[in-house]
Amino acid sequence: AQSVTQPDIHITVSEGASLELRCNYSYGATPYLFWYVQSPGQGLQLLLKYFSGDTLVQGIKGFEAEFKRSQSSFNLRKPSVHWSDAAEYFCAVGAHNNDMRFGAGTRLTVKP
Amino acid sequence: EPEVTQTPSHQVTQMGQEVILRCVPISNHLYFYWYRQILGQKVEFLVSFYNNEISEKSEIFDDQFSVERPDGSNFTLKIRSTKLEDSAMYFCASRRQGMNTEAFFGQGTRLTVV
Numbered sequence: 001a002q003s004v005t006q007p008d009i010h011i012t013v014s015e016g017a018s019l020e021l022r023c024n025y026s027y028g029a030t031p032y033l034f035w036y037v038q039s040p041g042q043g044l045q046l047l048l049k050y051f052s053g054d055t056l057v058q059g060i061k062g063f064e065a066e067f068k069r070s071q072s073s074f075n076l077r078k079p080s081v082h083w084s085d086a087a088e089y090f091c092a093v094g095a096h097n098n099d100m101r102f103g104a105g106t107r108l109t110v111k112p
Numbered sequence: 113e114p115e116v117t118q119t120p121s122h123q124v125t126q127m128g129q130e131v132i133l134r135c136v137p138i139s140n141h142l143y144f145y146w147y148r149q150i151l152g153q154k155v156e157f158l159v160s161f162y163n164n165e166i167s168e169k170s171e172i173f174d175d176q177f178s179v180e181r182p183d184g185s186n187f188t189l190k191i192r193s194t195k196l197e198d199s200a201m202y203f204c205a206s207r208r209q210g211m212n213t214e215a216f217f218g219q220g221t222r223l224t225v226v
Contacts, residue, residue, distance in 0.1 A: 034214065043203060043219040046156070052214040090155060099145065099168050100215065102155040 002027040002093045006103035014111045021076040021106050022064075023091030032092065032094035033074040035065055038105075039087045047089075051060050061085070086110045114138045116218035118204050122180065124224045125194055133189045133221045137206030144187045145205040146179065146214060148172070178208065194225045 005024045013019050025031055032051050036044040048059025057065040065076045074091060086108050092100040117136045125131045137144050146158040147165055159169040178190045187206075191198055201222050206213040 031189050032212075036217075046216075049214050056158055092155075099160045100145075101157060101225040103152040 001103045002031065002095050004091050004093050004101055004103035006089075006091055006106050009104070010107045010109065012109040012111060014082050015083050019078045019081045019085070019108070020077075021089050021091075021108070023074045023076065024072050025074060025091070025093040026072065027093055027095065029095070033065075033067060034092040034094065034100065035059065035063070035074075035076050036090045036092060036102075037087045038062075038090065044067045046092065047076070081108075081110055083110045083112065103111060113220050116204055116206055116216050118202075118218035120221060121219065122222045122224070124226060127225055128193050128195055131191050131194055131223065133191075133202050133204075135187045135189070135204030135206075135218055136185055137187055137204070138208070138216060139185070140208055141206035141216075142209045143167075143207040143215070144179075144181070145207075146189045147203045147205065147217075148200040149203065149220075150200045151196075158189070161200065191223075194223075196225050199223060199225045 003026045007022050016061050034049045035047040037047050038044050047063050048057050048065055050067045060062050063078050065074055067074050088105045091103040092107045094100040124158040131222045136224045147155050149155045157170050159173045160167045176192045180188050203218045203220045207213050207215040
């Protein structure tokens with residue numbers, strides 16, 4: 001069965017600083033990987049996804065993520081964080097992109 | 113842009129009562145899901161549904177839960193006898209057929225059991 005670990009429960013960065021949110025997965029086959037963002041009281045918005053091919057994927061809002069099979073990781077990055085990026089971020093892994101398993105989430109706080 | 117819609121946005125129910133959460137998936141989607149998120153916790157998979165039957169369910173999805181697609185457009189989650197610990201945000205999601213397709217989530221229904 002697939003599983004996801006997000007080691008950082010809470011991260012604080014200054015506006016304009018770079019960001020990296022960590023995600024490690026466990027799955028026996030080639031995973032389908034996702035990053036979702038959730039603003040307070042809102043639903044889940046897909047930031048980006050990896051199915052196959054180029055291991056560096058670009059998403060919305062200036063986010064990107066890199067799939068590293070050797071490290072079982074799919075870290076999310078952004079070169080310059082904006083105050084509006086403050087939210088909860090969830091990494092998820094899917095088996096043949098069916099029934100995803102989510103990580104516990106990382107709450108991002110952006111300091112002015 | 114098509115979206116998954118969920119009703120109601122917030123439901124309060126008495127412990128022991130039955131509750132039905134409703135979802136209208138995107139019209140050409142064929143895979144349907146329910147997830148739940150207890151306040152402050154991770155999003156947990158409940159069940160997936162395809163071709164009018166459950167394709168997979170988690171250990172959370174016990175006999176108190178059921179899903180149905182009653183009329184070809186709605187997708188419902190029923191909790192037969194609610195418990196306090198069923199209080200959570202419930203998300204519906206749908207996905208179209210084919211490989212390399214992602215699920216789209218609704219805005220969720222916040223269920224409060226009192």
